Amino acid sequence: MQHHTVLKVAAKLLLPFILLFALYVQFHGDFGPGGGFQAGVIFGAGIILYALVFGTGHARAVVPPGAVRAAAALGVLLYTGVGVASLLLGANFLDYGILAADPVAGQHLGILLVELGVGLTVTAVMILLFYAFAGVEGAETDRAVANRDGAERAAAERAVADRGGASRAGPDWTSTS
Amino acid sequence: MxxxxxxxxxxxxxxxxxxxxxxxxxxxxxxxxxxxxxxxxxxxxxxxxxxxxxxxxxxxxxxxxxxxxxxxxxxxxxxxxxxQRAGPRLRPGPLALAAGLVLLLAWASSDRPRFAAPEAPANLHVAPRYLQEGPRETGVPNVVTAVLASYRGYDTLGEVTVIFTAGIGVLALLGLGGGARRD
Structure with missing residues (x-):
């Protein structure tokens, strides 16, 4: 999708707002609909949009796979960390009331941190899934394309044999050049 | 209307x-x-x-x-x-099984309480307490967030772990493809 100027310009214009909206959903989840899950998915979708329009190579430069892998683990670690912290302070596991002097403030802090953990893990796993499925550019993609072309041809021949229909080409998310 | x-x-x-x-x-x-x-x-x-x-x-x-x-x-x-690879369009066996399951579910759902009925068992257990005490106890106006992150925090931890595990599974099967990058 490297030659679609309209797509590129539109994506560039939309991206900051998508990422900002994700942050709003993340931190406004206490007051309105939203929370870590939704925010994580929206943030991940923003990065995936970038990868789709500008190529996975550019997305990998902005959001390195190593960082994604670390963030996925960090989110779960943050969530359990809050639980262990309340445990060490003398309350039950994930009993946030103990985290601050005032139980309500402690609850608020605990919910904020836990939602942040959820958001981190969900964002990271969504990007990770896309990276894994989109694959590497280069050798692997060429092989995938060759596989698909062969299969398409076979399917088209079958379809023609079956009822004279034509086959449809699949989307190619991984091409860069 | x-x-x-x-x-x-x-x-x-x-x-x-x-x-x-x-x-x-x-x-x-x-x-x-x-x-x-x-x-x-x-x-x-x-x-x-x-x-x-x-x-x-x-x-x-x-x-x-x-x-x-x-x-x-x-x-x-x-x-x-x-x-999709072309196969037989209609198989009578699975169709009959699916139709039977639909009939069974329809019959079972006739016994359920009306949707969102206040006297339904699901709305009489812990839900009233969450709705009444939630905003006061957690200081979070959105009760859904309060229930998910605080009262049912353990369940949400399980969900996050499931997502994390799914990510690890895909990673183990497909890898991140981080090897050769072409610019």
């Missing part, structure tokens, strides 16, 4: 559209079309959740079902083959 009737009409037409979409998914041979229809199905069910006043669920369904899942299915199709 009274608002309740209009709401009912919207709900029935949305559910009818979902049924049509599901039928189309089952019948189409083009996997690309099926992926897009799955997205439409999710968007319709998100609209149903909005009508049912479950905005948090609708939000999740729209973002996960209509957004990310569709993209991931398309990304998978880019790796594989966009058409």
């Amino acid at each position: 009274p608002p309740a009737v209009i709401e009912h009409l919207i709900l029935v037409s949305l559910l009818a559209l979902m049924t049509v979409t599901a039928g189309a998914i089952a019948l189409t041979r083009s996997l690309f079309a099926a992926a897009m229809l799955f997205g439409i199905f999710s968007l319709l069910s998100a609209a149903v959740f909005v009508v049912l006043d479950a905005v948090d669920v609708a939000f999740t369904e729209a973002a996960v079902g209509a957004g990310i899942s569709t993209i991931l299915m398309l990304a998978t199709l880019a790796r594989t083959n966009a058409r």
